[in-house]
Amino acid sequence: MRRRARRAEDGRVTEIIAGLSLSPVEFLAVLGAVVLVAARWLPPAVRPRAAAGAAATVALCAAVMGVRGVRWQMLPVLAGAAAALPFAPAPVVGRWLGRVRGRPARAPRRARWWLALPGSAACAALVAAGPVAAWAFPVPVLPRPSGPFAVGTRVVQWTDAQRPETFTADPDDRRTVVVQLWYPARAGAAGAARAQYLGRTREEARVVAGALAGGVHLPGFLVDGVPRARSSAVFGAEVAAGGERWPVVLFSPGAGGVRTQNTAWAEELASHGYVVAALDHPYDSAAVVLDDGRVVRSRTLSTGDRDADERLAEQWTAIRAADLRFVLTQLERVGRGETADPLTGRLDTGRVAAAGHSMGGAAALQAAREDGRIGAVVDLDGYPHGPLSPALRRPVLALTQAVGPNTDPRYLPRLREALAGDSATSYRLTVRGAAHLSFMDGPLYLPPVPSVVGSLGREGSVRMVAATTLAFLDAALRGAPGDLEGVLSAYGELEVDRAGGGG
Structure with a gap:
């Protein structure tokens, strides 16, 4: 006793x-x-x-x-x-x-x-x-993934030899992206070191955390706890045994965001048998640390003029969409064994979703319009920039915060227009108590101010995004039976457009 x-x-x-x-x-x-x-x-x-x-x-x-x-x-x-x-x-x-x-x-x-x-x-x-x-301003504690798989992670850098880098004047500079992969892994030893959060090393995490803070005009020391955090994944862990091939989810972060900003979400999906490939977009993401140690800072600054900023946003969204499509091509090469990789033979690139937060959501929608290999889209509170044609013709899940006085009045009409004419069922879920940063890891380490991170709690926001996304992807990519509308409706007001606009 x-x-x-x-x-x-x-x-x-x-x-x-x-x-x-x-x-x-x-x-x-x-x-x-x-x-x-x-x-x-x-x-x-x-x-x-x-x-x-x-x-x-x-x-x-x-x-x-x-x-x-x-x-x-x-x-x-x-x-x-x-x-x-x-x-x-x-x-x-x-x-x-x-x-x-x-x-x-x-x-x-x-x-x-x-x-x-x-x-x-x-x-x-x-x-x-x-x-x-x-x-x-705590040291973030990422929730433990709930799926049957342990989670591994690693970082790769790929250069598109066919695409010039438009952010620089060097004619020989080619577009390079840094990609972090989360995947189902073998259960490791109990004492296996968990991966550094926000970067491959503590120093990279410090650079990225400082850049993120600077992007919202905060002193870097306020978030000095973030580089101290560890995720649930094991860096470089062995791929899970067996011959199962896993669906792929591409992810693009918000404007100025970084590949690791939705780590908790990525680890949850990977624990349920998905491979998540999250991108850093150089010159757009707050700070990108390349393999050679160079740090590429963001150059995507707004002008203050609404029309000019919208044109810039369309250009940046198009670059991001091209990045997503390029990464999918690279993953197809990995899957076929054209490049030596532990994931060879384990990627099901016939079942692919594109996802993104904020501007990353717009990039995911545009990439899907342009690339028939993408079979589903998850838009996390992203305003659709760019062309709205051709029709998407694939299932879409759009999670949004509640409309308030500060919401762009064009947002929801533009989102509805973007999904109009879709020949697959699309879901628009307005999440109760959510703010724009509720759809990333921000609530885990930012002050719990409802106007900033919502009122769902530190882990509540993260779990909401993971639960709704997982239910949608299981239905869209795996054809899993279940009450998808019931799962989504539990978190807010759900609008469903069935194969062409019938609500």
Whole structure:
């Protein structure tokens, strides 16, 4: 019974630490700082020991964090603890110095209560600011995939020798894309290292996180926890055994977005037997780290003129669509064994979907119009840029946020027009409580402000996108039976166009 009670207590402590988005060392530092601030107001009999123990705990934790790297969220905690030192541990230090000097210990002098009270309050506010900041900007914890497969991942770089790079003036420069693959893998050893989130290495993740923050005019240090995260996949894991061939899902991120921005979604699909190929679009994605170490920054800046920006968006969408089609061609070569690859013979490129968030959704729609190899489309809150013909003639799932005062009034009419005349059934789902960033990993590490990331919760948004997408792809690419409309309707208002516009 004691062991069970101890395990239950340990579980509660772990939940508290996870809820505050603190590591165990950070949690101990906060706890020590709290005791240090409160020591001035404890009974005299326990005050010295409590102050000394708390000061030692904070000092030890600060040393450990100094070696591992101190998150900015911990700086106010350490500052609050340091500011509390004159109020709490000074009597202990005085007694110790007295013993060292061979003098009798004096009765410790304490600050007057009317002086100590505001000082303690200020220190407490500093200490409290740390957990609040850690909760607002946490190290993201990606949900564990629910499918029967373990997940592997790796990164490839491909250059299209037939297509010039239009973002540079060099006539010999050819379009290059960086692609991250997530695929069903063999179950590895329990201690297998999980893949770095947001990049192949911690340094790449730092570069990408800083670029993403800069793209929305935030200081890079605010998201310094993101490069510390690990995903659920294992980098370079062996492909799952057997001869099964898996459907392919191409993914294009939002404007300025990166290939890893929907990692949780990609890992969930891969755990259910899909191969996901997510693209970095150089000169469009915030930062793309090439194989040779060069960093390609975004050059897609808006002008502020609506008509001019729409023309630019059409051009960028066309480039992205061409990138998607090129990657599909490369994957077909891999599948046929034309290039040596662990996925040779395991890709079913006869069952392909294109997906994307925001501008990536527009690129997925355009790629499908242009390429008959793409059999289904998932548009995650993407405004359809570019031509609306020919008709799509394939199933489409469009997930959108609720229309509000800040929504472009052209958005939903344009989306309906884009799907008009489709000879396959299309689904438009307006998700309750969603914001534009609800359809990516953003809710896992951005402040939970409804106008920014929606009100579905950190994992709720991610699970919603995965559940709806998986149900749609299973029906569209695998012909799986099931109540697709029932699954989708559980998340919001569903509109269905059946083979040509019948709602």
